[in-house]
Amino acid sequence: MSQVRNARFQIGQVVRHRIYPFRGVIFDVDPTFANTEEWYESIPHDVRPAKDQPFYHLLAENAETEYVAYVSEQNLLPDESDEPLRHPQIPELFEDLRNGVFRFRYMPEH
Template identity: 30%
Template sequence: MIGLSDYYGNEVTPRCFAIGDVVHHKVHGYRGVVVGFDSECKAHDKWYNSNKTQPPRNQPWYNVLVHDSGGLSTYAAQSNLEPDTSGRPINHPRIGCYFKGFKDGSYLPHAEKPQY
């Protein structure tokens, strides 16, 4: 019999952020909220190579709704993010698609999948 450990739980870099966590980008300075993640960068090489900074791909990457951006989202490497300690909510038009509320500095996800 093949054990589960042969297929699962073999990530090298632990994930630091969860959906609903408010984060701060260390390089670009923006705040945002995590709405999704990948265990490693899933973006195409053309996109990755066009970026000014190219953090390692073999770490968690996060889909982040960017605060006061007019509705932009971004894909950011874990090494470029840190927890946002301001305790303030994020201003983004799609917040309600993903979250039902904001409490203690984090967003509370809907029980079901996002509503677009």
Template identity: 35%
Template sequence: MMAQPRFAIGEIVHHLKFDYRGVIIDVDAQYSGSEAWYEQVARSRPPKDAPWYHVLVDGAMHSTYVAERHLEAGDSSQQIEHPALGQFFDRFSSGRYHRRGMN
């Protein structure tokens, strides 16, 4: 049985190892990247059968793909800055981002 994701699209998170904030733009119930990427990048070998998240990194131009065990709830009192925010979200309220076309 797969674990339920702890975080949802639009939530602000903090990366425990690399100390950055970001906002979740997509959730995979389990790892869906390539074996080569996992071998090269996921050095701590996080579990593949737990949730993974696509995250826009605050103050950067890129996004990351992160295992749930490396994330915690982030400071949601401040918005993040990322040039792609508008592609995914149309507003920020109550400490989270809201997807385009969703209430």
């Protein structure tokens, strides 16, 4: 049985990819891989991450576009650039940014 590690990053934290040129804000965390096998197999074998680590859902952006990314913990680093993020969904989920972490927006129940 594999041991689940504690997540190194938190919801609202601004991070960047270790290899590819994109960054974003974390909006959800899976304790281990929870995407499709097809998605996993589409990752080139030489850079394919282990499944038994936290995976993060990001509101991500690169120089050209904004999107949602699913990234393993081993491929993330804290983003210390202080550059503003432009992803259009950030204001829907988060409020002010303090010390590299966005505060989750309060959502009243209907």
